[in-house]
Each structure stands twice: as C-alpha cells, then as structure tokens.
Amino acid sequence: MFPANVKFFSTSRFIENGASNNNYANFNLANHVGDEPNAVLANRQLLVSHYNLPAEPKWLDQCHSNICVNVDSPFSLKADASISQTPGVVCAVLTADCLPVFLCRKDGSAVGVVHAGWRGLLGGVIESSIKALDASKGGILAHLGPGISQDAFEVGAEVREAFVDSNPDFESAFIQFNNKYRLDLYNAAQIVLVGQGVKSITGGANCTYSEKNRYFSYRRDGEKSGRMAHLIWIA
Numbered sequence: 001m002f003p004a005n006v007k008f009f010s011t012s013r014f015i016e017n018g019a020s021n022n023n024y025a026n027f028n029l030a031n032h033v034g035d036e037p038n039a040v041l042a043n044r045q046l047l048v049s050h051y052n053l054p055a056e057p058k059w060l061d062q063c064h065s066n067i068c069v070n071v072d073s074p075f076s077l078k079a080d081a082s083i084s085q086t087p088g089v090v091c092a093v094l095t096a097d098c099l100p101v102f103l104c105r106k107d108g109s110a111v112g113v114v115h116a117g118w119r120g121l122l123g124g125v126i127e128s129s130i131k132a133l134d135a136s137k138g139g140i141l142a143h144l145g146p147g148i149s150q151d152a153f154e155v156g157a158e159v160r161e162a163f164v165d166s167n168p169d170f171e172s173a174f175i176q177f178n179n180k181y182r183l184d185l186y187n188a189a190q191i192v193l194v195g196q197g198v199k200s201i202t203g204g205a206n207c208t209y210s211e212k213n214r215y216f217s218y219r220r221d222g223e224k225s226g227r228m229a230h231l232i233w234i235a
Contacts, residue, residue: 002141003108008232010145013216019043028226030094057092057231062115066123068132080120081129083112090233096216097208099147099185100230105138111232126192141200142193145230146215149207150184
C-alpha cells in the first residue's frame, strides 16, 4: 500500500465525452500517434478536470531510454521516467503495452513513474528511477500498472539472450514458444525491483492486449493505437 498522501492511477481507453475518433476512441492522450491534435488537447484538458488533478501532468517525449528526470525543476523532455518531491506536481508516462511502474518512498516524500518496455527494462530505466528517488531517504514501494501479459508478448531469441546475458535471473521471465519466446514484463520488472532492494511490490494482474474494452494495445491495434496515461503525485 502506498502512503495516503500519494495519489496514482492509470486511465482507460474510454471516458465519457472523450474526443478521439476511430481507432483512438475515445480517450487517447498521446500527440505523437497520428490522432487529431485538437482531440488530444481536449482529452488532456478533460483528464485534468475529470480526475480533479492538481496541475497539468508533466508530459515527456518518451524514447525507450533509461533516463529519469526530476520534474520539480526545468527538465529534458527526452526521458522515460520522472520523479517529484513537490506536492501537486503530477508525474506522467504514456503506454500502450509497455509496463508502467509507479514508485514512491515509504514516507510519501517522493514519487515517480516509469515507462518500462523491454528496451527500458534492459537498459536500466527502473534502476535510474530508484536512484533518483534516493532510497537512502526511505525505502521504496512499487506498483505495476497495466501492461501486456506474457501470453501476448512474443519476442525473438536475441531479446531473451540480451536479457539473460545482462542478468541470469531473467531466465525465469521467458518461456519458449515455437522458435521464439514470450516475455513476462511483470516478472522482469519484479526481478529488477527486488534486485534494487524493493520489498513491497503490488499490481501485475492486467493485460493490455486481451482487455480490449479497457486498454489500448500497440500489438493489437498497430501504429494507430492510442495511449493511456499513468499519473502519480503527492497530495
């Protein structure tokens, strides 16, 4: 359980009065996927008002990196995770299969959210985010938001090899399927988190690919897939 002063949630692909049309129906929050810009703007405004957010989220220009930024001060948009220690500052990432990882200090003094696809997981985006949160100031709690499940996430042998070469513990995150493998992003993230000393990990029960009525999925919907937002802040 996160402290009472820490608020976080993931959006659905649908909301009443959402502005996106067609395959983006109706609550796409990403402005880089080909959706009508005015629809994305309207949805981002609706996001703030519908959920009574304390401020406009600090959006990033995600690039499957291991970069975590502190959004309390001027920051580089090119990042895949962000943290804050300031009440009312909303950290945000966008996903459509990649795994969102919510983080906070046990005392609620700092929060963060991570965009963890397989490239980010392999590259160390969770590690850099935990380092930015500075666990020495209090233990870290983690919650795994909705991502693609192992049953739906097929990767090549080269991806498995890269993971296992970096850490043999990742062997348990893969199962062979024909001449390829299926990767369990949830398991891989848990391996990283435990390795970083995180003992409290919740979530991990959803599948963006199979839960079509709730989530966008790039693997299912293709390049015209919308994106959900994953938000966390200190109240």
